[in-house]
Amino acid sequence: MSEHSTYTPGSGIEKWLDERLPIIRFSKEHLMDFPTPKNLNYWWTFGAILVMCLGIQIVTGVILAMHYTPNIGMAFDSVEHIRRDVNGGRMIQSFHAVGASMFFAAVYIHIFRGMYFGSYKAPREILWILGVLIFLLMMATAFMGYVLPWGQMSGWAATVITNIFAAIPIVGTPLLELLRGGFSVGNPTLNRFFSLHYLLPFVIAAVVALHIWALHVPGNNNPIGVDVKDTKRDTLPFHPYYTMKDAFGMVLFLIPFAWFAFFAPDILGHPDNYIQFNSQVTPAHIVPEWYFLPFYAILRAIDFNLLFIDSKLLGVIFFGGSILILFFLPWLDTSKVRSGNFRPMFKWFYWLFVVNFVALTYLGAQPAEGIYVILSKICTAYYFIHFIVILPVLGRIETPRPLPTSISESVLGKAH
Amino acid sequence: MFNTKTILAAVALVASLALPAAAQEGHSTPHIDKQSWSFAGIFGTYDQNQLQRGFQVFREVCSNCHSARLIAFRTLAEEGGPGFSDEQIKALAAEYEIADPTADGGVRKGVAADFWPSPFATEQDARDANGGALPPDFSVLAKARGVTDAFPFWIFNYFTGYSEGGPDYIHALLNGYHEEAPEGFELAEGKYYNDYFPGHAIGMGPPLADGLVSYEVAEGEAEVPLTLQQYSTDVAAFMMWMGEPHLAGRKQTGFVVLLFLVLFAGLMYATKRRIWQGIEH
Secondary structure (H helix, E strand, O other): OHHHOOOOOOOHHHHHHHHHOOHHHHHHHHHHOOEEEOOOOHHHHHHHHHHHHHHHHHHHHHHHHHHOOOOOOOHHHHHHHHHHHOOOHHHHHHHHHHHHHHHHHHHHHHHHHHHHOOOOOOOOHHHHHHHHHHHHHHHHHHHHHHHOOOEHHHHHHHHHHHHHHOOOOOOHHHHHHHHHOOOOOOHHHHHHHHHHHHHHHHHHHHHHHHHHHHHHOOOOOOOOOOOOOOHHHHEEEHHHHHHHHHHHHHHHHHHHHHHHHHHOOOOOOOHHHHOEOOOOOOOOOOOOOHHHHHHHHHHHHOOOOEOOEOHHHHHHHHHHHHHHHHHHHHHHOOOOOOOHHHOHHHHHHHHHHHHHHHHHHHHHHOOOOOHHHHHHHHHHHHHHHHHHHHHHHHHHHOOOOOOOOOHHHHHHHHOO | OOOHHHHHHHHHHHHHHHHHHHHHOOOOOOOOOOOOOOOOOOOOOOOHHHHHHHHHHHHHOHHHOOOOOOOEHHHHHOOOOOOOOHHHHHHHHHOOEEEOOOOHHHEEEOOOOOEOOOOOOOHHHHHHHOOOOOOOOOOOHHHOOOOOOOOOHHHHHHHHOOOOHHHHHHHHHHOOEEOOOOOOOOOOOOOEEEOOOOOOEEOOOOOOOOOOOOOOOOOOOOOOOOOHHHHHHHHHHHHHHHHOOOHHHHHHHHHHHHHHHHHHHHHHHHHHHHHHOOOOO
């Protein structure tokens, strides 16, 4: 990894430091000189945007934790106290809550970008797996964070989601009680969720470091999916080219972010969460935050037994499987060609998968009745068919379009 | 190369993922007319006179049964709110008795830092006095209610920043009472029929009526009609303020922030282009 280094310590102190902890050399190699394909499009700025999102969540979150009280009698009021009486509290809270939605919006774009351009293919399998792991950790963190304001949706989300684990044979009930810290959702639940909600973002940050490490071994994939052949002709140093492009992307991303945070901070949430949690009153519809809806739709779509597996466990298997299957994506996709741009058939199926995913999101928000139940089942089935049938088969029957021999050739070909 | 299509596609993808969240609320509520609120939109601020009128309605009518436990007297003097003076707040607070175990006799006169005293000591007392129904706390009630729009109209809400579903619902509810339930509707003893309340049978009788509260008219100002329509609008606005007291400041800052971000993004783009000049990519 050090072959890109052009660093020569400029002063005596730098030389002294470089022999003991080469942190400046490391930063120069990885944050400045790192050779990056010159053809990356704006979809590639979402990596930097996600780092920014994590930063915003941690900074606002640490401040919120200074004023929040994790006690079922005081949690709801303490969030209101932050909004009303803490200096700048209304905006800090709003950035944190809206930030969760923006974080997921960015991560979905990032994941779907990886899927289209085949960024999970060799030699980037570990990079992809770490990414899925981050996604899982994000889901756990977001879910536990959503419980903290202790509104109706918070408490009922905690009840419904912890209940899922009870379906697991043998360990289910002990696991449920461990998660809740008791037989029902109560003060111990809130306390452990608060503790974990504070811990997990730092675990995410650590896995992000691994993710970037794994990225810096093979280097970036790129829109044509052809490996870098000639560092000089195919790549640019990360700084200033991509630092600038990413910074522009981040500022652009902050515009819708600020729009929601300042003008409609509650529009992405549910009004019921402004009612304090009451375990005796069930809301008319319990719905998760929008970013969980596709998986929630899959969970609910399974309302039938299969052989000796009852519907509850089967739902959990599908629910868990819908995320776990992403870990195997690098081996399910048998095509050698990375970029969807050169795969005429894959392109269609990719967009069909996107439409199907959006449909699942929509269905997750609908009541489980009538036509929605059947549609949920069809969409759930298609979600899995895409991974288990379509991707493996496509790689065998598809004739990809001819690939450019190098990044520089493709770039010049495009030039007018 | 700056690819506008790419950005548009990104926005569309996020939007299509985020939008269905709007459709997640109840689906059988009747249509609710949206009112024109001074605090709507990106330049929205509260109408000080309206908040003062709404406060009067709250104080003379609603607060007899409804608590507002998160509202401190001092908040009423804060910027962007009803705009009472510190003296007015002091005098107002002193009119109330506050339960305080450390005071002589367990009660003392209120001060500006006290929270709005609840009309009932316990939840059970509140239920007993209201035929078993619990009058909900007003502190964030305006944000705990909403309006559902049919597809595709809710999509526009994300672009207009529509956040006034609560006051719209409250306004509709206060105007939605019928003296008699429609034929065939079984109304339980002690319940009232309301068009907009979920299930239609509400425990609260019509709280407001024409002429119930008399507004003072300042010299040189137009008289405000003493009608149910007017009261309900005023009190709904006041309830929105209770739920979101820093709304005006938030939106003002937001406008400056957005303006900055748009200009900054423009400069960033120009810089980016300059740096990438002459590089085929």
